[in-house]
Amino acid sequence: MLNEKILKLSLTRLFRNGVNKNVIQNLYKFLFSNDAQDLFNLKTHELQQALNISRNEFLDLIIKANRENLFRISWLVFCPDCNALIKKSHSTEIFNENFFCDYCQNNFEIYIDENLKALAGLHPEVFENDDSYKTQLFKPMSSLQYINGYEIISRPIYGSILEDFQNPLSIKNITLLFIVIEFEDEVGIKSKERILFSEFKRHLNQLNEIITEFEGSFVNILGNKLLATFTSPVNALTSAIAIKQKLQNNKILVKIGLNCGSIYIYNYIENSGYFGSTLEFASKIMQYSDESTISASQSIIENQNVLSFLHNNDLSYSLQEKIKNAPENKNQVYSIFV
């Protein structure tokens, strides 16, 4: 049984936190149309469908509901070699721990996109009693609907939590899209910078829309540069092409670099949040992009899905440059003609 009074209070707080009224009504309906014992670990696919919202909106809802004690996020750490569940916790403290797998006799660390998963459940406070919780404990692990740890942690509204951590978190495999927008005008350098920034801001909404449409996350803006991340290299490329087509004209030059690899992440608030050689390389190769090309690293070009995408869309590419002082196997910059 759910405690209707506590539930309604939490939903009201969610509404004050900017969650759409229809979404809240649909959430209420969903919670009452399911057995209470199924709500300790929410069927997140069904829930997202019932709420009829995008993935990012859904993730933000989970984060907000977690803050209001309506949901509770559980973090699970798996062994990267044998996939055994090593630890489960409600605290983000575990992000920075080192782990040992008894089966493999191996030490390992967390990659937030690989061996860290999240479960969202209704907070125990919302239940009338904990009988349903006891039933739930015996559910098979395979029936649970996990959320990739990175999906939650990379949401900007979650970022402030990372402030408490001294060690950066590791991401194993992510695609970075680095953009710089350059404007042509005839005014002096000083006012040029000011115009550049206001022009850039004018396009931010449009950029955000395109990136979100292809399931990317808008990460950071530094002057006229912008960084977004994608879990799928093809989505990053599709998004890059859409950005070129929408924004570039004879006054605006949009340079884009794409790279994928591992990266570190920490504290969004005071620092840039993401760092590491994968980011530096993305920024470096971006400079080779011109009016008709997007620059991509070898790791992008070698991706099977990217190759099929290029083939299916009649897009050609060629080796543009070999970057000095970069590791031999990832020093090549390709131009994709768009």
Ligand SMILES: [Zn+2]
């Ligand atoms: Zn293991």
